[in-house]
Amino acid sequence: MAASYFSNGSGSAPSLLDLLIESLRCLPGVGPKSAQRMAFHLLQRNRDGAKTLADTLSRAIREIGHCKACRIFSEHEYCSICLDASRIRSKICVVESPADVLTIEKSTDYKGLYFVLMGRLSPLDGIGPKELGLNILEDRLKKDTVEELILATNSTVEGEVTAHVLSEIAGKQNVQTTRLAQGVPIGGELEFVDQNTIAQAFAGRKSY
Amino acid sequence: MAASYFSNGSGSAPSLLDLLIESLRCLPGVGPKSAQRMAFHLLQRNRDGAKTLADTLSRAIREIGHCKACRIFSEHEYCSICLDASRIRSKICVVESPADVLTIEKSTDYKGLYFVLMGRLSPLDGIGPKELGLNILEDRLKKDTVEELILATNSTVEGEVTAHVLSEIAGKQNVQTTRLAQGVPIGGELEFVDQNTIAQAFAGRKSY
Numbered sequence: 001m002a003a004s005y006f007s008n009g010s011g012s013a014p015s016l017l018d019l020l021i022e023s024l025r026c027l028p029g030v031g032p033k034s035a036q037r038m039a040f041h042l043l044q045r046n047r048d049g050a051k052t053l054a055d056t057l058s059r060a061i062r063e064i065g066h067c068k069a070c071r072i073f074s075e076h077e078y079c080s081i082c083l084d085a086s087r088i089r090s091k092i093c094v095v096e097s098p099a100d101v102l103t104i105e106k107s108t109d110y111k112g113l114y115f116v117l118m119g120r121l122s123p124l125d126g127i128g129p130k131e132l133g134l135n136i137l138e139d140r141l142k143k144d145t146v147e148e149l150i151l152a153t154n155s156t157v158e159g160e161v162t163a164h165v166l167s168e169i170a171g172k173q174n175v176q177t178t179r180l181a182q183g184v185p186i187g188g189e190l191e192f193v194d195q196n197t198i199a200q201a202f203a204g205r206k207s208y
Numbered sequence: 209m210a211a212s213y214f215s216n217g218s219g220s221a222p223s224l225l226d227l228l229i230e231s232l233r234c235l236p237g238v239g240p241k242s243a244q245r246m247a248f249h250l251l252q253r254n255r256d257g258a259k260t261l262a263d264t265l266s267r268a269i270r271e272i273g274h275c276k277a278c279r280i281f282s283e284h285e286y287c288s289i290c291l292d293a294s295r296i297r298s299k300i301c302v303v304e305s306p307a308d309v310l311t312i313e314k315s316t317d318y319k320g321l322y323f324v325l326m327g328r329l330s331p332l333d334g335i336g337p338k339e340l341g342l343n344i345l346e347d348r349l350k351k352d353t354v355e356e357l358i359l360a361t362n363s364t365v366e367g368e369v370t371a372h373v374l375s376e377i378a379g380k381q382n383v384q385t386t387r388l389a390q391g392v393p394i395g396g397e398l399e400f401v402d403q404n405t406i407a408q409a410f411a412g413r414k415s416y
Contacts, residue, residue, distance in 0.1 A: 026257025026261055044305075054261075
């Protein structure tokens with residue numbers, strides 16, 4: 001711990017300010033310098049905001065769990081999307097993270113349901129089918145009348161492997177699977193698009 | 209609030225996740241996207257860290273105040289530097305923020321005391337002598353036998369004005385003032401140093 005000039009009394013014990021700086025480092029992308037800046041800022045200029053943050057954080061950890069049907073974050077047993085009667089229940093879109101749900105909701109007019117893996121298959125990190133809740137998804141495919149399973153995992157190696165495993169599960173229940181189109185991004189100049197994308201886009205060319 | 213897809217029940221009330229994302233924005237440099245990423249990260253991967261952060265933050269807001277002598281953050285009445293019997297009590301270094309104390313402690317072998325303004329004179333923002341605790345500093349200059357007041361405010365317009373006001377207060381008590389040297393930074397190439405700095409460095413040239 002670099003900042004120990006604020007230590008007090010016995011000398012060896014870290015001060016409360018040191019503890020605060022250290023605990024702020026649990027935030028992603030926050031190193032020792034940013035943590036120190038955040039701590040000073042909160043104590044000096046925004047104690048009210050800091051209090052709200054502390055209280056909301058405590059409550060969120062206690063109360064926010066996962067939707068029983070789609071595994072997205074939810075304070076209730078089922079999330080608002082799964083409870084929404086206007087959504088088409090015969091389509092399920094599988095994504096890796098809750099942020100992907102937000103992205104799809106913002107960018108498209110998709111009105112089906114979701115299933116959030118909360119990760120991707122990665123055996124080396126100990127993330128297998130059970131960690132991704134694939135048994136819950138399989139149950140849904142068995143019980144509900146699902147017509148299309150949209151595989152919207154990332155276009156990375158792990159994402160592709162995960163999509164493949166998902167398609168096998170869907171195949172067993174005779175559910176059709178689709179995968180997001182791959183190709184040149186809108187506004188992209190060919191010169192600056194990577195070779196793999198060009199190759200995929202070229203192979204997947206459509207009549208114009 | 210952009211992310212309201214997690215809202216539940218009544219529909220209009222923001223969800224706890226929305227509240228968490230909103231409250232994380234009290235941190236400096238954290239916009240809506242980073243706040244969302246932080247919230248997801250804490251809920252998905254580091255609930256223990258989040259709990260520690262919430263608890264430490266609550267405690268810090270309650271317990272961390274300011275040292276009665278130098279105004280730096282302290283859980284106790286006086287900070288560890290002011291209580292340290294080995295520090296030279298005839299020198300006081302005036303800085304704008306607690307971070308400046310850390311910087312000077314790390315970079316120099318200064319063994320005197322400090323006075324932290326917690327800001328700089330800025331009448332338009334309502335920051336006058338009282339907000340900077342200049343009366344507390346004046347009392348120290350009157351009561352203690354201070355020989356040197358080191359003006360280590362920033363080298364900005366507000367910092368210079370603040371230094372000037374401090375020197376007037378010191379003058380009334382017949383205390384000598386010094387100011388950090390200005391010039392070309394170590395490792396700096398003349399070509400890339402700004403004109404004001406070059407002018408100052410040129411005017412302040414020393415025999416070699």
